[in-house]
Amino acid sequence: MKAQPKASHFVDGVYVEDKAGAAIEVIYPATGEVIAVVHEATADVVERALSSARRAQGAWAAMKPVERARILRRAAEIIRDRGDALARLETLDTGKPIQETLVADWPSGADSLEWFAGLAPTVTGETVPLGRDFVYTIREPLGVCVGIGAWNYPSQIACWKAAPALSLGNAMVFKPSEVTPLGALQLAEIFIEAGLPPGLFNVVQGRGAVGAALVTDPRVAKVSLTGSVPTGRRVYAAAADGVKAVTMELGGKSPLIVFDDASVEDAVGAAMLGNFYSAGQVCSNGTRVFVQKGIKARFLERLAARTAGIVLGDPLDASTQMGPLVSAAQMDKVLGYMATAKAEGARLICGGGRAALNTGFYVQPTVFADVTDGMTIAREEVFGPVMAVLDFETEEEVVARANDTEFGLAAGVFTADLTRAHRVIGQLEAGTCWINAYNLTPVEGPFGGAKMSGVGRENGRAAVEHYTQVKSVYVGMGPVDAPY
Numbered sequence: 001m002k003a004q005p006k007a008s009h010f011v012d013g014v015y016v017e018d019k020a021g022a023a024i025e026v027i028y029p030a031t032g033e034v035i036a037v038v039h040e041a042t043a044d045v046v047e048r049a050l051s052s053a054r055r056a057q058g059a060w061a062a063m064k065p066v067e068r069a070r071i072l073r074r075a076a077e078i079i080r081d082r083g084d085a086l087a088r089l090e091t092l093d094t095g096k097p098i099q100e101t102l103v104a105d106w107p108s109g110a111d112s113l114e115w116f117a118g119l120a121p122t123v124t125g126e127t128v129p130l131g132r133d134f135v136y137t138i139r140e141p142l143g144v145c146v147g148i149g150a151w152n153y154p155s156q157i158a159c160w161k162a163a164p165a166l167s168l169g170n171a172m173v174f175k176p177s178e179v180t181p182l183g184a185l186q187l188a189e190i191f192i193e194a195g196l197p198p199g200l201f202n203v204v205q206g207r208g209a210v211g212a213a214l215v216t217d218p219r220v221a222k223v224s225l226t227g228s229v230p231t232g233r234r235v236y237a238a239a240a241d242g243v244k245a246v247t248m249e250l251g252g253k254s255p256l257i258v259f260d261d262a263s264v265e266d267a268v269g270a271a272m273l274g275n276f277y278s279a280g281q282v283c284s285n286g287t288r289v290f291v292q293k294g295i296k297a298r299f300l301e302r303l304a305a306r307t308a309g310i311v312l313g314d315p316l317d318a319s320t321q322m323g324p325l326v327s328a329a330q331m332d333k334v335l336g337y338m339a340t341a342k343a344e345g346a347r348l349i350c351g352g353g354r355a356a357l358n359t360g361f362y363v364q365p366t367v368f369a370d371v372t373d374g375m376t377i378a379r380e381e382v383f384g385p386v387m388a389v390l391d392f393e394t395e396e397e398v399v400a401r402a403n404d405t406e407f408g409l410a411a412g413v414f415t416a417d418l419t420r421a422h423r424v425i426g427q428l429e430a431g432t433c434w435i436n437a438y439n440l441t442p443v444e445g446p447f448g449g450a451k452m453s454g455v456g457r458e459n460g461r462a463a464v465e466h467y468t469q470v471k472s473v474y475v476g477m478g479p480v481d482a483p484y
Helices: 043-062 065-081 083-094 106-122 154-167 183-194 208-215 229-241 264-280 293-308 328-343 395-403 418-427 462-467
Strands: 009-011 014-016 023-028 033-039 127-130 133-141 144-148 171-175 201-203 220-226 245-249 255-258 288-292 347-350 366-369 386-392 410-414 432-435 468-475
Touching: 009 043, 009 183, 043 133, 043 144, 043 171, 043 201, 043 208, 065 083, 065 106, 065 154, 065 183, 083 106, 083 154, 083 183, 106 154, 144 154, 144 208, 154 171, 154 183, 154 220, 154 462, 171 208, 183 201, 208 220, 208 229, 220 229, 220 462, 229 245, 255 264, 255 395, 264 288, 264 293, 264 386, 264 410, 288 293, 288 395, 293 347, 293 366, 293 386, 328 386, 386 395, 395 418, 410 418, 418 432, 462 468
Parallel strands: 144 171, 144 220, 171 201, 220 245, 255 288, 255 410, 288 386, 366 386, 410 432
Antiparallel strands: 009 014, 009 201, 023 033, 127 133, 133 468, 347 366
């Protein structure tokens, strides 16, 4: 099974290869097979990407927003027309089941391109009357933006960053995760086919050194990162040295609070979506499930029964509901967290180890109950299908415990009492929240975190703030009044 791209990089409208860069093997997580090899970007490739982006951006910014929008809409249409092939590539790149990639990955990217295409022509300034004189404002693009992607939703993330950047007149150089390098190349090719001028969306492969070269380049005006907190710290510091604009979507240890008046079936379904979808490799997952003691037994009973029905298997089989983790290293990390949870006294409800499949990086969907706040799986981001269920008695107690974390990406509340739902959400220290739902992230709504989970927002109108700057113009309508 092969998925070898035409070349490692896409720069200035064409595929580019430079085998002087270190080789990066692309592993299919379901079998451990090498399905492609790309090469890390050399200094020459990075320079070509940045210089072409700088050259192309000015003319792109000068176009009417509606003209830019037409190109992005065509790109969205191409993505939808090729949905099956793109979903298969995403499955090979990530190991996610085809039933997920057909509906959640590239389709979300197409939605983003379409939505920002519609939004861009409506972005205007304002006029401020000052009597005789007045001030007007203009929203201008930042210039060259760098996008650094993660491996869990590689193509969706590429689109989520490219859509606002391009629609508002910027250029972007995108570095995918070295674990999942394939989808972004397809996006770059689709953009050119849709009519995007060369140089405006370039893809360069590489590890941390390539990312650092992009982030520190003086031609770069803005950096958008999706990744871990340690990576975010390094990128934030490097960008701050150049006084660059930054948005970061980092890790999470998000609470999902289930009150005893909630629908148990709905809450169980949401908890499963918030822990097992994409094999648990979702940054916003509600991995600390706080269940009020009155329904704890019933919740755990239904959770165990429904988890037992999850179908693991070949990700290319339409009936498979859960695939492997993205890599052997990630599998070993998750298995280590399971072992630690057992050693620290968490009660294993189901799962707890490697799945009994012949090949690939599969682990069982796992639930631990009687988890306490100090346990490792209640403090650290596991990034695998491991759910921690914690008990609580009162609203005041659970709010305090939910907030007792360095993270603040997401949170959810399940209750029939909507007054309580709004009250609790209002107290939770998280940037993206749900009431009687979980992990739904439409492009229309802003997405991002608080505390160590990041800065800035992706999607929604809020993204305009992070890909444009305001120019303020004072207009004098009379003689200058000078005291000298």
